[in-house]
Amino acid sequence: MYHYDEIDKAIVHARVKQFRGQTERFLAGQLSEDDFRPLRLQNGLYIQRHAPMLRIAIPYGLLSSTQLRTLASVTQKYDRGTGHFTTRQNLQLNWIALPEVPNILEDLANVEMHAIQTSGNCIRNITTDHFAGIAADEIADPRPWAELLRQWSTFHPEFAYLPRKFKIAISGATEDRAAIRVHDVGLQIVKNDAGEIGFTVYAGGGLGRTPLIGQKMVDFLPWQHLLTYTEALVRVYNRYGRRDNPYKARIKILVRAVGSEEFSRQVEEEWMHGKDGPNTLTTEEVARVAKQFSAPAYENLPASDLTSVAAQENKHASGKAFARWLARNVHAHKVPGYAAVTLSLKTPGAAPGDASVAQMEAAAALADEFSFGELRVAHEQNLVLSDVPQKDLYAVWQKAKTAGLASANIGLLADMIVCPGGDFCALANAKSLPIASAIHERFSDLDYLFDIGDLELNISGCMNSCGHHHLGAIGILGVDKKGEEWYQITLGGAQGNAAHIGEVIGRSFAAAEIPDVIERMITAYLALRLDNEPFGETVARLGLPPFREAAYRKEDTNTNPSIGKPAHV
């Protein structure tokens, strides 16, 4: 992974010092709340329902075990013992005391971490594929490019006060695991006929109130121009993006208003001035950064398929449980004899994406023992051990199980993406965690979950869509109706290459109705599906009507008393 040199370190420490000064002036009454707000946001600090929330950057989701241990110790020392991993591959702490934030940032800076630009109207943490560098379908490793973009966007003087936040995602594989089409800018690494690297550039995608799929700007942008082109694009947005209404200020609204062809022409025109300028990337710099993402010292191991790994352990009483974990939580690796392992943060009873201090420490220990001391954060809010020898899978499973990190549910209905919602977030219209918990309870039977198969269920507590509900095969959105919490359901969303925005099925439901509604739609799916057809494809084939009919069918309602009536907040 990328290691800071003396200059990188000096820059991050200067930020800590700057923010310490700003915090002191705010606490002394020398800086108004209005003046302080954008400054604290650009350091990841929100004022939430109960306490300030700090969002710590995990650039493109890559962590060393040392960094994860620091996150654990920061969580222990300054929070209440639990951190929340987000869809931007970051970590949020929900119970922070404002005067301590500079000290937290200092602890983080000592392990080359920060909270720079994790919020605010600026270029945010760049996200990528959590299987970067190890996926068999990879064209090129996206991480060096993500790091180059991180450096370019860090304290970019021209783009600290954009109309709205700006998110960039990059994928280097043929299958998009970074949701690039729903980002302000999405970059797909491609190779031309000469074998040279470039990027297909998309712009104007996004979720939120107006979900839109990004439009293609350029087919092949040679890598040298990555920074100059992006700079031109963000400049056009900075100058012409709307600033009169925050709900219409994202770049997607501008792209839609002027049309993607016209927008692309304006960017091209702007770019002609900066193209080949000093910010043009050099072979030396790309090599300097790429070198730091070189492969770890893999052993020469025999490749075994996972069925035989499972068979070896079948003698144990736990054979079936292990086989299930292998089926869901273990992923192919491009190096023979190795696999990637997802440590599930979707354990029933805990909030999706949450990790306790003990779990963070256990994950760090697993990384040290089995995976070259590195981990990834997946945007689906799980942790990933990227380089595990297949021969160690059983040992990893046992230790992960002890730490509560081995729920065999990756990609299943229980692997929900869920925002913190109204329990924590001041922006939310409704709670999302009790809904997730009620669904977990209803679908607690693993046999049933395995039978249902691949299904993405995503929950957002408000239109800001942090839970990516538009992209779920089933999406649940919390809405406010006259002060009460209701939930709207969308079907047919998808992430990846076939990114698609889900469709609303009809009027919204009360919280207590949701588990029944989901269950009735699942029952309908099980009756209607063709062989091995995943939920999303059945919806695509048949459309909404059979599912709508099931969702609103009343006769077999069995209300779940475990979640209460709509709350008044």
Next chain:
Amino acid sequence: MSKQLIKDGQLIDNHWQTLSLAEDATPADAASLLITQGSVIIPAAAWLAQRDNLLARTEHLHDIAVSLAPTFRVEDIAHDVHRFALIAVEFPKFIDGRGYSTARLLRERYAYRGELRAVGNIGRDQLFYLRRVGFNAFLLPPEQNAEAALPSLNDFPEVYQGAVDQPLPLFRRRTA
């Protein structure tokens, strides 16, 4: 009165008067704005409306500066920038960052070399970025302590990306 103008890293007196138009001013208002003698900063719209007359008074032109509102397209004044000793860029709200792009365009594309002054709702926490995009003067609002703000011009010891103050990105200097 305390000095509120920082120029080239020093606190100095501001000897320029500012003439402004109402927010909803029409082109006719811009054309009829009375431009007084002495060093005045006038709205760029007034400059465009009265350009021929003002150019006829060539002997006074060194006393006229223009001020660009966030919505003003710097392209519209590009061929005149060399005439001005001072261009002001307005920040009615510091969270409106259009002026940062305006400054870079003036310096990098239109080769403006005179005083480039940020005015309005700006403070010490913006100075570093403002300086990087090409401003060399900053008029802080009266309630701010301009002297205490001076060190913020140098909040960071190094920068990653090329801009006006340092056109070369760090990666072109790292190996040097």
